[in-house]
Amino acid sequence: MKRRISMRSKIISLSVILISLALLIQGGWFFYHYYNAQVSLAYDNMEASVEQMRFSINKAFSDINNSALSLLTSPTMQNWLAGRISFDRNLPEFQENARAMQEDCKNNNLFDNTFYSYGLSTAFLISQNSEIPLYTYSTPYNSSIFTFEELKVLFEKESDAAVFIPPSQDSKDIFFIKQAQNYNRNQTIFFLYVINQSCFQELFSGLLSDVTISVTDRNDIVLFSNTPAMVGQEYHRYLEENKALYPGKDTLGYSRQITSAPFHVNLFTSTKSITTPIAVTLLQYVAIMAVLLVAFIFIAVWSFSNYTYFIKDMVSNLNEVRNQNYRTRMKMYKETDLNRISFTFNKMTGEFEDLIAKVYKNELLLKESEIRLLHSQMNPHFLTNTLTTIGVSALLNNDSEVYQMISSLNVLVTANLTGSLKGDLYTVVEKEYEWIKSYLYIQQLRFQERLSCEINVRDKQILNYYIPRLSVEPIVENAVIHGIENSSNKINYIKIDIYTENGDLFFEVSDNGCGCDFDPLKNSSGDDSGRQHIGISNIVERIHLLFGDSYGLEFQSSSGVGTTVIIKLPVLKDRPDQDSKTLENEREE
Structure with a gap:
């Protein structure tokens, strides 16, 4: 047999699942934003590094260019610009002019500081037929390796006043070349600076080992880089040829142009620098969440076990109710x-107990009614036929009073026996009205002038309404037996008022008999008076069963003054369903 899961286990399991799901969603949301924040931070760091590098290189190239421009302000260059001297090797004053130019370079503070700050090795002045070494800071460069014609062609292609020449396979140095012409534009010279890569390598020393940075010219040639193998290579071709080392999907890249020179600063780094700390953080988060989840599960099981223990109590009490123990209480x-x-x-269990007691009491009333019916049962046809025969005999003897009395008695007998045996539960008010008139007629013959009767129907339409059978006539009978018979009044009256009010039907039965100081419905004593009112109690029980406790009888009685009984019933314009569960139906079953 398949084992069923208890409600408590379902609640606890659902709570654990919800807590785990909440932690999972929170963790996913956290790492999604954490990863994006790390990527954004990486780009910010790269941008800051590139900007710092760009600023440093800009400043270096700007200082080198300014140092070349400062040479034009020297006395020797001013004479050359004015055409007063020349750097033609064939002229006698060439050596003197060359030494004067070298002396001007030594005395130029900006020129000297630039060489010192950026580690420039050698500076040359190149004219059409001469090459003059102007200044040497570190290792002297023996040859400029560029002729005047080559430089002239180069500047015709570049159309710039200054040109940077990147390293090559023959030389790892960078060359800065500045062109100058005299005022007459009939002489041209070039200033050539030899820049060692080591001066720029120091700019990369502060970068992380997993960051690759390089500077490229307009032809995409790498001028210098913290990766020596890239120097002199085409930047993008190098990356294409080394995909295994620099896979695009696993790297982050950034590039900016240098404003003082036609160069670009390029930087890229592996995504491992981002994913590695994220992975470490993820493992830490998983470990912490695992501990928290175990703690949450323990707390959830403990708290929900304490909170749902009442379910066990409820199940236990429900089982008691199922075993017909209606006195059980939570x-x-x-x-x-x-x-x-x-x-x-x-x-609810208290109401069950009261309801069962009420049903049990009704069962006793039903059994008592059945016993009374069996004791009083006789052939109704024989009795009514006998009364009819007596009445006809009286009529033949011209005794109309006896005939009328026998006819009234026959009506009452027929109402009590025939209707009960047929199981008719309801009758129209008109029938009940006739039974009351027949009963009062017999009693008036008995009491003569001592009894006066009055029946008032305020609306004739009431006679067509339906009421429970014999629910009013026994009250009238009770008024005669307990009110009139024991009364010492010379003249007694019984007044019956039938009317409707607020959608309900009322029968008000009043007499001026002896009255009483107790409520017949609440009198449970075993004396004769208690037994005499059992019929009234049965009527009340029957009305309550049919229409509820809001309907029934109201007694107003005072000893020596009289009694008024008000019967409250619902207005029934149509005959109710005879198959409804009523006291009479239960008796038939």
């Missing part, structure tokens, strides 16, 4: 909502 709890459940359950 205990009170500290929680307000659980107390409400406990209160409702206890109220």
